[in-house]
Amino acid sequence: MDLLYAVFVGPFRDMVTAPTFLAEVLIGGVAAGLMYSLVALGFVLIFKASGVFNFAQGAMVLFSALTLVGLMERGVPMVLALGLTIGVMVALAFAIERVVLRPLVNQEHIILFMATIGLNFFLEGLGEMVWGANVKRLDLGIPDESFMAAGILINKLEMAAAATAAILVGVLAVFFQSTKIGRALRAVADDHEAALSIGIPLRTIWVVVWSVAGLVALAAGIMWGAKSGVQFSLSLIALKALPVLILGGFTSVPGAIVGGLIIGTGEKIGEVYWGPLVGGAIENWFAYVVALAFLLVRPQGLFGEKIIERV
Amino acid sequence: MIYREAGQFKTSYAADQAVFPIVQDRVVVGAFLALAFVLPPALASEYWLQAVLIPFLVYAMATVGLNLLTGYAGQVSLGTGGFMAVGAYAAFKLTTGFPGLSILLVFVLAGVIAALVGIVFGLPSLRIKGFYLAVATLAAQFFLIWLFNKVGWFVNYASSGTITAPPRTVMGFMVTGPEATAAARYVVALGLVVVFGVVAKNLVRGRIGRSWMAIRDRDIAAEIIGVRPLRTKLLAFAISSFYCGIAGSMLVFLFLGSAETQAFDINQSFLVLFMVIIGGLGSILGSFLGAAFIVLTPIFLTNAPHWLGLDISVALQKQIEVMIFGGLIIFFLIVEPHGLARLWQIAKEKLRLWPFPH
């Protein structure tokens, strides 16, 4: 009997009794969720524009962070380092389009998906080879302390991350809905050949998309790196972004953000309140189980369109 | 060029549908298999057996398994590591729980248990496809590893959290445990791979293989001629996990000797996925070629610098290796999406058509 109590009643009682603690956990969850959303945004961008599920987005986050930190360690002032890294990421976008995407232009998505897996490992190896594999501190001038506001402990860095994420979402939403390039991106996503046939310059579009995804990766890399240091595990968060995309749907920018928050908070609460029951550290699989359960109910996620199979 | 096909005509459907219809192929494969059982145990050095041949066999078993699921049935899976772990831990519990059981039976039972787990994680495949399914298998991967880490029962509450292979014999030879010689472990591994390789080939060329490929190529057309999607997909998950389970138990019992969950993490799933892609989706032979390629490349990379006289740090070597793997995946997907198996097939066809162009 007490097992049922411990699973269904106990945790809620704890939440009610310690609201401030709950708030802190929630804020921690939101912060982690935002991190996931930032990474997920990169996925959505590329999927929306090229129908490719870019598995290498995680490696791009790591690669961009490594480049930035590597430059700063070489004494390059932060602003210049930032500029240089952006340049590097755009160059990377050109290279990816030329070497990987152009030859595979109308292959099935499964082939492109596997190509990005290859890209993921290539970038990891390259990043570590160029900048070394040890963990690097990334300080942004934003002290990583927290302050008390209305009894709740808030961490400055997480707030900065939240602000960046919000700004990025706004920019991207506008970019996709109203700009000329945005509409072209959506057309390309539906059908490469159709887009080519009406004169959309597929190559330039893809370079633009991958560059923007690179920048989003850089932003995520910076935030994530500043919080828990730039190290190899960064590329694993790409896996964590998957459940976020499942919830939010692969093609909607707002969906990515909302999905990220749900997974972030869900994980934290699950870990804190239900974790101890089963020995803790349920963080790394909890997200997937949530996403899985969600998928069985609504295969195309919160905002995604229903995929009808034309016979 | 070496083929002498004139005069080889088929007088029965059995002959026409044989795995190796051309005599030259039958002879070569037969000889190769015979030698594979005889030469390495006698001649190969401990290093070659332990570092090259046994891991190749272990990964070949896993690759065949994943190829059945992803290559033939078209269901993407990133949970190979998890299913291998199930096999390994099941085998460990079986040997410690029932010492009398013969080790071969333990392997098979481990496979069966992995198959049951596979079915559970295959259930979502009915409603979701493609990338979405990858999520379900990822859930399996992380959940299983977490399970074996957290629940002491699986490791018989050993503080180190590792499982070790107890000594077991087959027909009087010590095949597992510290005293088992590399040669004995190799022969057992090869035996398992050959038997289950043949089984896989038989499944694939029969009605089961066809129903898998039908689901992979056009599931609505498959449904209209009587293929039941869920049952077919679950069968694919079950059999694939069976192979991964055996591979997992072979990894511990015949290769490493002992292991913890770290040996079955997500990187194993990617590694086996590489082998399937590079080897060739939808080809049993491709699975062997892929496994051999991925097992041999790092060895080549470690030795190549010495041959070329420039020595590089181990870390740099590891990074180059990862880069090369990533690069090769992209290369193969562009040049030949069907991997080494297709290149092998084209080479064979060129030989048969020689001197005419392919």
Place this chain on the structure above:
Amino acid sequence: MLEPGLDTFPKLALRNAQRIPRNVAIREKDLGIWQAYTWAQYVEQARLIALGLAALGLARGDKTAVVGDNRPELYWAMLATQALGGIPVPLYQDSIEKEMQYIVGHAEARFAVVEDQEQVDKLLHVREQCPMLEWIVYADPRGLRHYRERGLLGLDELQERGRKFAIDNPGHFDREVAKGAADDLAIILYTSGTTGQPKGAMLSHRNLMVTARNAIAHEGLTSSEEVLAYLPMAWAGDHMFSFAQSLVAGFTTNCPESAATVLHDLREIGPTYFFAPPRIWENILTSVMIRIDDASWVKRRMVHFFLDVARRVEERRLGRRAAAFGDRLLYALGRVLVYGPLRDNLGMRRIRIAYTAGEAIGPELLGFYRSLGVNVKQVYGMTESSALVSIQKDGDVKLDTVGTPLPEIEVRIAASGEVMYRGPGVFLGYHKNPEATAETLEGGWVHSGDAGVFDRDGHLKIIDRAKDLGRLADGTMFPPKYIENKLKFSPYVREAVCVGGERPFVGALINIDPGSVGNWAERRGIAYTSYTDLAQKPEVYELIRQEVARVNRSLLDEGPLAGAQIRRFLLLHKELDPDDQEITRTRKVRRGFIGQKYAGLIDALYSGGDHVKVEAQVTYEDGRTGTVRAEVRIHDAEAFAPGIVR
């Protein structure tokens, strides 16, 4: 001589069924695999058909028309008819109704055993004019299920009637077979004949069996040979190789799946004993050259290099002179790299003995296959001689002769240059055609209709058709067939007709090969639409002009024929087609007919103009006719005065 108990083909078959019952007698590629029938099954099937035909009332002397692709069922039907003392009359499967109607009427066939619905439909129309054709039996029931015509039944139903008949008349089959004698009529083969209506050559069991036995002994054939039966069953060659010799030697006949898969089945079976008319050897060579030209530059260079080596080695070997040491080494390497794989790809790797028969073959073509190691030999004979008069013996092969006569056959050259021969294989005469028989048969000697000479080694050399052997206005000898064969060696020439009798010089009407010339044009980016358009392209004329020059150069050193070089030529606007009666079913040129039909073109050759308008009637496959109008160009050919060094 023939042993008394074994003097007819049915008796021979019964002996095979006892002596080698489990040897495979005949195979057929059907439903994806090769279905095999042993000699025991071969005889059993034939027996049931015979009894079925007996049930339908087939009496001794009745004729059975046999029509269709090479099928075991049709070979059994022939043996079954012979068993009852009847006479099988095979017809060409692609002949149009008019031709079939003449032959069925002339032979007064009461029965017909055919392959499928296509032949049944034709025979049903023929029956309106030939009421004596009572029974039509079909092997493949496809599409015939709902036919309700009288006297039409399937082979299984026929064999069912045979089983019932056997119960009512035990021992009937054996009694009828025993009645057979060596000199009974075994078969009537209607020769396609280049002039006038086809003539029915009557051949007895003795004619065919003695010729078959002598040839088998002469060449050392055994019961383990594999033969591919793919040539029309109405052709004397197929009957000798796939029926007569198969029964005498007991070896296996293989029937391809369909006409379209012959080359594929050739590779699968890999026959040890193979025969083909020159145009098949030509077609295979052309397809080889086209596929080689499509290969990468390196492979192309390599193949041509080794083919030249092989040609040099073969020339020396024929001249019994040892090849240069270097060449011998290269040839050994070539065998691994080119000749072996090429032979294997063509299905010719297992060939022990191969014949080219039916028409004269260009020496270069024969030389090409021999240089690859395919033991092709020229054979001379005709329907009237049970297909075989002379064969080149192994080790004594020449490129331009037809070898020495078979045992028991005498050959002499008449004053007119015509080849005459006598022997056991000589036919009994033409069915219901005493005038033609008298013209051809003189006291046992047969007028072959071919002009020829004996060379110093006693080899017979066929120059041309006797009546076509012409003289130019200035008397120089003009063998049209001989020159045409040289032209046809080129992969770009499909057919050629040389004219020159009583003319100042030799002219040529040439049919380009649409396949190879089309391929050649495509590679040079020459756009063309129809056959007529391609044939009139200036570049194509230049291409053929080089081929004509090559022929003229080879005629230069043929002594008396130097004067017969081709001076002017034109490329015909349409392919010569059997449906327009321009060539026979086995693609032999009908010179007389072409002489009338294209008189305008021929005169233009000699009128010095450089082009001529032409309007010719064409019959399409379904019998409708249409006219083709075209403007045909005429070109001078490059000729060589004797004495100029090549």
Place this chain on the structure above:
Amino acid sequence: MTPAPPPALLEVAGVSVRFGAVQALDRVSLSVRRGEVIAIIGPNGAGKTTLLNVISGFYHPSEGHIRFEGRDRTRLAPYDVAALGIARTFQNVALFKGMSVLDNIMTGRLLKMKGSFLLDALYWGPAKAQELEHRAFVERIIDFLEIQAIRKTPAGRLPYGLQKRVELARALAAEPTLLLLDEPMAGMNVEEKEDMCRFILDVNREFGTTIALIEHDMSVVMDISDHVAALDYGRKIADGTPDEVRTDQAVIDAYLGVSHV
């Protein structure tokens, strides 16, 4: 008194199908007698393919029901429909590109093949015998449709006309009692059309299979069908013999496009 017409093999009664706002089929009733060749005609978008999809079980009708051989089977899944003996081909060819022509047709035999999984694994005894037995049956179909030469070529590499023929072979391999053909002759040249007509008539005569086909080419419809039904905007506007339907004013309007006020 003409004999009572044989019981309908397939009975479509008042079937409607709706995709959101789109009324694809509107209370369509149709009966197909055993052994007949029925052609379903109508302008593009009239709901012909939707009707076929409803019969095949891809969509379940929002109203009305379907009886096959007298038994109600309105809400069956596609593979149960196949088990009943209904096979079909698709408008834009749904072949298994990764398999050879032979394997494609052999998949049509799946419903007929049973046997234990273990024996399949060993490809021994009954499993092997079954495989060869079905191979022999498939060979008769290959011979029947004259596709012997392309037996071992991958289906993806075939020209359009041949792909259609292989798809027909696969459907025939299931030995259906009812065969649904979705524009079997679309995109074919004259010669290929003649062949396909011959095959369809042969199937109907040799195997007695009832055939329902969607076809636009009226000359083909006139030649080979015993019974014609016309659809327009999801409603059945004509049903009868080929001549009746050809002269039916509603059909002419539908094709010539009278404005639907």
